[in-house]
Each structure stands twice: as C-alpha cells, then as structure tokens.
Amino acid sequence: MGIQKRSFGKTKAGEEVTLTTLENSKGMKVSCIDYGAIIVNIMVPDKDGNMADVVLGFDDVAEYEKNAPFFGAFIGRHANRIGGASFTLNGTTYELEKNDGANNLHGGTPGYHKVIYKTETDEGAGYTAVSYSRVSEDMEQGYPGKLELKVTYKLTDENELFMIYNAESDKDTIVNLTNHSYFNLDGEGSGSITDHTVYIDADRFTPTSSDLIPTGELLPVKGTPLDFTSPKRVGDEIDADYEPLKFGQGYDHNYVLNKPVGEYGLAGRISGKSGRTMEIYTDLPGMQFYSGNCISNAENGKNGHSYTVRDGMCFETQYFPNSCNIDSFPSCVLKAGDKFISKTMYKFLAE
Numbered sequence: 638m639g640i641q642k643r644s645f646g647k648t649k650a651g652e653e654v655t656l657t658t659l660e661n662s663k664g665m666k667v668s669c670i671d672y673g674a675i676i677v678n679i680m681v682p683d684k685d686g687n688m689a690d691v692v693l694g695f696d697d698v699a700e701y702e703k704n705a706p707f708f709g710a711f712i713g714r715h716a717n718r719i720g721g722a723s724f725t726l727n728g729t730t731y732e733l734e735k736n737d738g739a740n741n742l743h744g745g746t747p748g749y750h751k752v753i754y755k756t757e758t759d760e761g762a763g764y765t766a767v768s769y770s771r772v773s774e775d776m777e778q779g780y781p782g783k784l785e786l787k788v789t790y791k792l793t794d795e796n797e798l799f800m801i802y803n804a805e806s807d808k809d810t811i812v813n814l815t816n817h818s819y820f821n822l823d824g825e826g827s828g829s830i831t832d833h834t835v836y837i838d839a840d841r842f843t844p845t846s847s848d849l850i851p852t853g854e855l856l857p858v859k860g861t862p863l864d865f866t867s868p869k870r871v872g873d874e875i876d877a878d879y880e881p882l883k884f885g886q887g888y889d890h891n892y893v894l895n896k897p898v899g900e901y902g903l904a905g906r907i908s909g910k911s912g913r914t915m916e917i918y919t920d921l922p923g924m925q926f927y928s929g930n931c932i933s934n935a936e937n938g939k940n941g942h943s944y945t946v947r948d949g950m951c952f953e954t955q956y957f958p959n960s961c962n963i964d965s966f967p968s969c970v971l972k973a974g975d976k977f978i979s980k981t982m983y984k985f986l987a988e
Contacts (some may be wrong), residue, residue: 638660638794640758640765645670645677646698651817652753654698658790659765664688665985667792672698673750674711674769674788676818679795684912689824689954691913691985693932693949696939700949702751706932707817707946710750710787712743714773714780715969717891717925717958720850724866724961726970727809733779738848743817747779750817766791775808782808782958782973796985804977812971813956814979818974819929819949822909826942830909830929830950831872835864837905837926839892843957843966847884853963855893863890868906871928871950887947891923898922898967900982905952912988919981922967927951927960954981 638661645656656677658668659695668678679692694708695701704710722733722741734745754769770787784806790912791799802814821830833917842863843851858864862882875887896902901920908914916923928950935944960966971977 638765640760640767645672647946648672648698648702654753655801657756657757657767659767659790661765661792661796661932662794663796665723665792665796667790667798669767669769669790670698670701671754671756671769672701673748673752674754675701675750676709676790677937679818681985682915682987689911689913690939691822691824693821693825693935693944694939700937703741704750706819706911706935707743707750708819708935710748710817711769711814712817713749713786713812713814714744714778714784715741715813715961716743716953718742718850719815720959720962725769726811726961729781731779732974733949740848740850748819749773753764763794764791768800772921773831780810782806782810784810784812786814788814791965792807798983798985800981802977804971805975806971806973808973810971811961811969812977813969815953815955815959816981817953819932819951819952820907820915821949822907822913823911823916825939825949826944829872829947831870831875831947832910833871833950834866834868834908835865835871835905835906835926837892837924838895838903839924840866840895841893843891843893844881845884849884849889849958851891851959851966853965858892863968865905865926868908875928888926888928889930891925891955893957894919894922894924904954907952909988914986914988916984916986917952917954917981918984920979921954921956921981923955923957924953925953925955925958927953
C-alpha cells in the first residue's frame with residue numbers, strides 16, 4: 638500500500654507531466670496524471686487473482702494531448718451536450734464553442750482534460766488519495782465565474798475508487814463535472830464489451846433529437862432496448878431497430894436514476910466474462926451509458942493495443958444533458974459563493 642510518482646513525459650509546450658499511482662493493501666492500483674487529471678490505469682484482480690488494467694488509454698502524454706475519445710478524462714465545466722451551444726443565466730445569454738455540430742460537447746477549449754493541475758497526495762488508515770486542483774478563470778470556455786475546482790481520486794482497501802468533485806465560483810455559473818473513463822472489465826485491449834452484462838437502476842431516460850439533445854421528456858425504458866433494470870448483455874439489443882439507438886449509433890443515453898435527486902446510492906452494476914464486477918454509486922441524478930460507438934484515433938493504445946468501436950464503455954455520472962436550458966431537469970446552476978461537492982464511486986469485485 639502506498640503512493641508512487643514518476644515522470645510521464647513532457648507536453649508539446651514543455652510542461653513536465655507526473656504519473657501518480659495509488660495502491661491499496663489488496664494490490665489494486667489506480668494511476669492518474671496531472672495533465673488533465675486523467676485516469677490512466679485501473680489495475681484490479683479477477684476471481685483467480687489475475688490483475689488486469691480495465692480502462693482504455695495511452696502509454697504517453699503525446700497521445701493524451703490528442704485523445705479524441707476522451708479516454709480517462711476529467712470533464713468540465715459542463716459535461717455532455719448543451720443545445721445550440723448557449724444558455725441563459727440571470728437574463729444573460731452565454732455563447733459557447735460549437736464543437737459538436739451546432740451544439741457544445743464537454744465544455745470546450747481548453748478542455749479540462751488538456752490542462753495541468755496542481756497535485757496533492759494523502760494517505761491514511763485504509764486509503765490513499767491524489768487531488769488535482771486549478772482555477773478556471775471567468776469566461777474560460779465561455780462560462781461566467783472564476784471557478785476554483787478540485788477533483789480527488791481516493792482508493793480504499795475495499796477496492797473502492799471515489800471521485801470527489803469540489804468547486805466554488807465568484808459568480809453564478811453552471812457546473813456539471815464527470816469522468817470519461819472507458820471500461821473493459823476483461824482488460825483493455827481484450828476486444829468488444831458487447832458480452833459484458835449491465836444493470837442500471839433507472840426506469841426512465843431522457844429521449845433526444847437526432848443530434849442527441851434531450852427533448853425535455855422523461856420516457857420509460859420498459860419494453861425498449863434501453864431497459865437495463867434487469868441485467869442483460871450489452872450486445873443483446875444494441876443494434877435493434879429503435880430510433881434512440883440509431884441516433885446514438887448504439888447506447889449513448891442519459892438514464893434518470895431511480896434514487897432521489899441528491900441522494901448517494903447505487904446507479905448500476907457491470908460484469909465481464911473475467912468475473913470482474915464494477916458497481917457504480919453516485920449522488921448525481923443521471924448517468925450516461927455510452928457503449929464506445931465512435932472510438933477513433935486510438936491506434937496507439939496502451940501496451941501496443943489498437944482500440945476500435947465498442948472496445949470500451951463509459952458510465953458518466955452527471956446532471957442531465959442540456960439541463961441548463963430545460964427548467965424541468967435538476968438544475969446544475971452553482972450560485973456565487975456556494976460550494977459544489979459531489980461524489981461518485983466505482984467499487985470493484987471479483988465473482
């Protein structure tokens with residue numbers, strides 16, 4: 638158990654990048670870099686004790702400077718999509734970068750996964766942790782407010798990986814932070830995730846138009862291919878003749894979690910053929926299940942692997958997409974001087 642640091646190379650601008658590895662008493666390891674607060678590796682055992690890295694990624698910072706799929710990325714100031722790349726707050730309309738057709742996706746430039754963070758480490762009884770912090774200046778990416786933010790990755794001896802988000806702004810703003818790790822519980826580079834079994838504790842989802850912007854409705858998943866209220870294989874219905882699946886080229890949908898808004902609880906459970914299982918807990922109201930339908934620019938993956946479509950999948954806990962423009966959705970507005978605190982946890986089991 639402990640914390641180790643080593644160089645991960647330099648950015649094109651000459652900035653030194655450091656890889657920090659957390660290890661618990663059971664041998665589970667989580668490695669992150671201060672470039673983008675990116676999760677690079679998650680090493681967990683299967684039922685026979687065999688270790689494997691269960692997240693897709695790269696071996697050097699040069700590839701993370703490209704990183705079109707957002708492997709391991711810390712996403713902000715607003716994760717997911719904002720319709721029309723604009724929102725109105727307190728009577729003022731803010732125009733954002735149109736980086737996904739006419740819409741905004743995952744914040745804009747500079748991406749939170751493409752800047753250097755200040756690093757702090759912590760170690761105590763039963764845990765190790767690393768925190769990454771920086772200031773997102775007023776109007777960075779087009780968002781109002783000087784935002785002081787911190788993300789902490791905390792690994793416990795129970796094979797739990799906590800992601801704890803903290804933020805505070807000097808102006809009213811919107812905040813929707815998430816992590817964009819792509820999981821393959823059989824090990825990165827092992828091929829498709831369509832044989833994984835997924836359970837999502839959500840009876841409803843937010844349907845979208847063809848450009849994946851929510852309509853504002855909440856529709857039941859029952860009787861549709863989006864129903865994961867009973868565990869099923871990802872591949873069972875991923876190519877079904879169902880309009881929302883066609884829009885997303887597979888699963889790329891926000892699920893309305895059944896637990897009360899703001900309450901911390903189970904969001905889902907995923908199992909691979911290896912016997913590795915991951916449970917997801919969060920206090921956020923939604924979770925985007927993305928089945929890696931558009932993985933690209935990933936020929937230079939870790940350990941010489943090339944990744945392709947559906948070789949990994951994401952479970953992005955979040956406020957609903959475009960919630961800043963839909964009054965009926967839980968609000969992602971952060972008032973000036975208020976503290977934003979949220980936590981999501983991935984718990985790994987071997988069954």
